[in-house]
Amino acid sequence: MTVEPRFARTEDGVSIGYQILGQGPPLVWMPSLSNITAQWRIPALRAAYTGLARKVTLILYDGRGTGISDRRIDLGDLGVDAHLRDLRAVLDHVGVQRPSLLGYYHSVATAIAFAAREPERVRRLVLFGGSPQLREAMLPAQTQALLSLVEQDWDLFADAAATAWLGWDSAASGRWTAEAFRTATSPAAAKAWFEAAGHIDVTGELSRVRAPALVLHRQGEQRIPVEVFQRLTAGLPDGRLVELPGATPTLFIEDPAADIALVTGFVTSGRVGQPEPGTGRMGRSAPRTGLTAREGEVLRLLATGDSNAEIGRELGITVHTVERHLSAIYRKIGARSRSDAIRISVIARDGSPGRFPAAGTG
Structure with missing residues (x-):
């Protein structure tokens, strides 16, 4: 499947590359370090994109300094306001009035900030892998060890990020995921991204989020602890936490059908069911015990x-x-x-x- 890239321009003159596919309620999959054209070569991601697009209008984009977006940027301006400019540019160019947002890792904080500052523009939030205080999401020892490779050995960082960290262990997916990381940006820009992320904290904006939010957690014990996501959910006025079976810290790999059904069910109808492993179906909502x-x-x-x-x-x-x-x-x-x-x-x-x-x- 080939999806032609389009380009939007931010208010500060940065060109942002994006893609749009599918039909249904709009869902913006917000980026971390990304290369949307390279990511289509990853079998599991390609299947995730096409699976989501059967139920929603999926919008993908690369943030400033990454992928097909403008890489000639001010590396000292990578805080949440800069990321918000990228998102606004894409939404305005597409003409989407009130999409749902999928905040993924680095972009969780941006999704929260946008929903808090412009509540009339966000229908629902799906949040995975990140925290309103991004430094907190970067604390696990394995993550710190990985980040130390950014300047030391960029190729090794890409390989480790794809396999040891994110769990893309099949030969095809691991190879293409490493290539997507490797081509996403330069080592200098990646270093600036992560350094800026360490100072992003939108915790004070959680209470102003009006959109219903689905917080998803699937993490190994050596990565981000579930307590981070429990606090995030508790801070949202209308938040719901679902702990997904498994330990691979990604969506759409370990049980892709169930993940797609969970996300699209929430985006299209607000429904939140517990995933039934291996079926792609949603079961009943969590029991009245309140247990995860x-x-x-x-x-x-x-x-x-x-x-x-x-x-x-x-x-x-x-x-x-x-x-x-x-x-x-x-x-x-x-x-x-x-x-x-x-x-x-x-x-x-x-x-x-x-x-x-x-x-x-x-």
Whole structure:
């Protein structure tokens, strides 16, 4: 499939390359370091683009200094206001009045800022992989190790970002993803992007977001902890967190059909169902317990009599993480002890889910 690039010009004179495809309610997939033409060569991304475009009008663009957009930019001007100028230029050029925004990694903060400052222009938000305080999303040790390669070895950075970090482990996807990173920008521009990101903080704007927001989390334990996304969701007036099964820190790879169904269902109708792994279908909304998907897994194993260590081995997480989940579970279901949690779990399983209090009230 070939999608011709188009170009918009920002108010400060930067040319922004974008693509548009599909039909239905508009969804803007906002960029991090990107190269939209190179990304079409990645089989999984190509399938994601075409899958989304069956339900929505998908708009892709490269931010300033990256991909097919103008690379002759002021590297000292890469804060959130500059990224907002890029987004506005694309929306104005397309003529979209009120799209939904998919904020992805670096662009989560930009999506939040735009929705807060221009609420009449945003229908819904889907947020994945980033934080209103971007420094927080860059703290994991694996991310820091990766960022150290930007100046030292650009080719190695691209390879590591594609495989070790984002989990594109198949030969074709890994190779083309590394190429997309490698050609997305220059090492100097990437360094400036990441340095500027470390100073972006739109936490104070969360309360002004009026659009319904779907916050998605699928991260390995060594990457961004779920607590970051729990705080993000709590700070949004109309936010909903869904923890996706799996550990690959990307969308549309581990269970692409379910991810596409979840995102398009929310964009087209506001519906949020829990993904049914491997089916591409949405199940019922999260139970009244207020437990996340991972907390539900921990509680299920707890009720079978597994120790914390056994739960950790089964779910591939540390004992410390199990203990953290148990603390949250006890608070949410009103349990005072391990045996109390098991008793309440058994009661709920036998047909009385209403006995669980809502999240945050126990």
